[in-house]
Amino acid sequence: MRQAEILAPVAVYIHWPYCARICPYCDFNVVRDRGRKGEQADLVAAIARDLQAQAALIPDRKLVSVFLGGGTPSLMDPAAAADLVALARRLWPSDGEIEVTLEANPTDAEAGRFDAFAQAGVTRLSLGVQSLDDAALAFLGRNHDAAEGRRAAEVAAKAFPRLSLDLIYALPGQTPEAWATELRTAAALGAEHVSPYQLTLEPGTPFDRAVRRGRFAPADPDLAGSLYDVTQETLEGLGFEAYEVSNHARGEAARSRHNLAYWRGEDYVGAGPGAHGRLTLDGVRTATEAAKGVRDYIANVDATGRGWSEREALGPVARAEERLIMGLRTLEGVALDELAPLPLHRLRDLEAAALVRLIDGRLIATAKGRVVLDRVISELAT
16 A cells, blocks of 8 residues: 555645735634735744644645635735745645645735736635625625626636635625525636635624624524525535535535545644644644734744644543534534544434434434534534
8 A cells, every 4th residue: 555545634724814904794813914024924934834843743644735714815925825835745745636725805916816826836716705796895894896706706717726706695685586696696607616604793893893883783593594595505506515514516526625624523734823723643632723913923933843822632522522513514424433422312302303314324414404503513512
């Protein structure tokens, strides 16, 4: 058997925290891009050292994906992205092509750089279109309009082997009919992967404060449910399979290999400010979290070689809970033996209610169960 066939897979997540504008619904670890060029060069160097230090802990792995997320990593210097991708390839062997994903915003300036990122090794662009309606984009605080979004998608479809579009729904005033039309328009732009996310009000964000002040009301739960149903029906009719609760792909090859690493409980390295990781160290699944501040992260790397601010060995129950939460989101579900530390008292009741099913030793949420997945997980875990 060849060496690459016996190596455990590992994915690499690189967090680029800079944004030209911070959206009012966002609670990610982000900072404004303006006036930080020197800091950004220091950050690239720190991420490289962090990757090298973590590779020393898990040297014998097979690299399956690199994900440049953020923030807005399409604001990076493409040469810096190329260097980090090349470094990850050198640190962990691979017996073939790997998936390299870049998150991007569809401004004209960034779309014009897509060819440079393709040359840097990016094979999959995740484009934050968010909406194809100008009024909705203004509400979401985006710095592009619908025409720019469509142009960026068309350019990206030509520049990259794979294109994914992110969309947000359950917006004030949105109707099921308008949402279905928007989904059909998005699917016609050349993407083979669509990630529709329901607008959520994260604590502490400007949208959260706006709702508490009565400036707008979140979507009624019944309407949000109708919009979810429209999402499934429309995309399925266009040939997209919901292989995960919020991710739809045209065929298995179009699925996000990087996100599957999360959902399957595989190891992944997290590098960059605030990045999370999951590593098997000395046989123990270990959660890592990098310092959130850019300068704090760089200082950690300078002092210890790694950007971590926290490192925790996960016990059997914590590991099982994580597998339940992540695995049940997918069509493939989670192996029942991975959930052995959990009580699963309500399993038979949930089966009887057609919310979950057991197939070949795997626990899988049904379409009905995925609508109420939080409830299903809670009843299985307690």
